[in-house]
Amino acid sequence: xxxxxxxxxxxxxxxxxxxxxxxxxxxxxxxxxxxxxxxxxxxxxxxxxxxxxxxxxxxxxxxxxxxxxxxxxxxxxxxxxxxxxxxxxxxxxxxxxxxxxxxxxxxxxxxxxxxxxxxxxxxxxxxxxxxxxxxxxxxxxxxxxxxxxxxxxxxxxxxxxxxx
Numbered sequence: 807x808x809x810x811x812x813x814x815x816x817x818x819x820x821x822x823x824x825x826x827x828x829x830x831x832x833x834x835x836x837x838x839x840x841x842x843x844x845x846x847x848x849x850x851x852x853x854x855x856x857x858x859x860x861x862x863x864x865x866x867x868x869x870x871x872x873x874x875x876x877x878x879x880x881x882x883x884x885x886x887x888x889x890x891x892x893x894x895x896x897x898x899x900x901x902x903x904x905x906x907x908x909x910x911x912x913x914x915x916x917x918x919x920x921x922x923x924x925x926x927x928x929x930x931x932x933x934x935x936x937x938x939x940x941x942x943x944x945x946x947x948x949x950x951x952x953x954x955x956x957x958x959x960x961x962x963x964x965x966x967x968x969x970x
Contacts, residue, residue: 833926840919847915854911858904860896864888867900869908873940875901909940 855876857868864884868877878897885893913936923929937945 829926833923833929836923836926836929844916844919847919851912851915854908856904856908856911858900858907860900862892862896864893865896865900867897867904869901869904871908871912873905873908906940906944909936909944913940913944 851871854871855868857866857877859866859881862884864881866877866879866881867875870876885896888896916932916934920931920934922931
């Protein structure tokens with residue numbers, strides 16, 4: 807590939823050199839903006855929480871930005887009439903949904919940084935393997951996941967009826 811000279815020898819900068827300098831300046835400005843955007847997103851997420859109630863509305867779970875359990879509340883005394891299995895199922899249901907919602911919030915927050923640059927084609931955006939970080943269920947459509955879970959619950963209830 808032939809490269810254009812940077813100057814013509816008369817102290818002038820060639821159009822090619824100006825083009826490279828302009829592109830480099832644009833890329834540097836975009837990288838600085840990305841760094842500031844990531845820092846802002848991280849600061850916002852450090853304060854983020856998600857609170858979810860179990861399907862039977864007996865338990866409320868709050869998770870932090872890394873999906874860690876930060877609060878667990880038993881609502882309206884319903885837990886007193888539940889079997890240990892029902893109660894643990896309600897806690898796990900709410901906790902799982904809260905973690906998934908938080909993971910989706912993290913994904914939405916960082917999504918702009920995964921897009922390629924419109925100004926600098928060489929900046930392709932960050933490639934993040936969300937399924938490896940959060941598990942494959944985070945990539946499922948929430949409505950599809952709810953349909954799958956309701957089908958599992960129905961089978962569980964049928965199985966429980968047979969045991970009685």
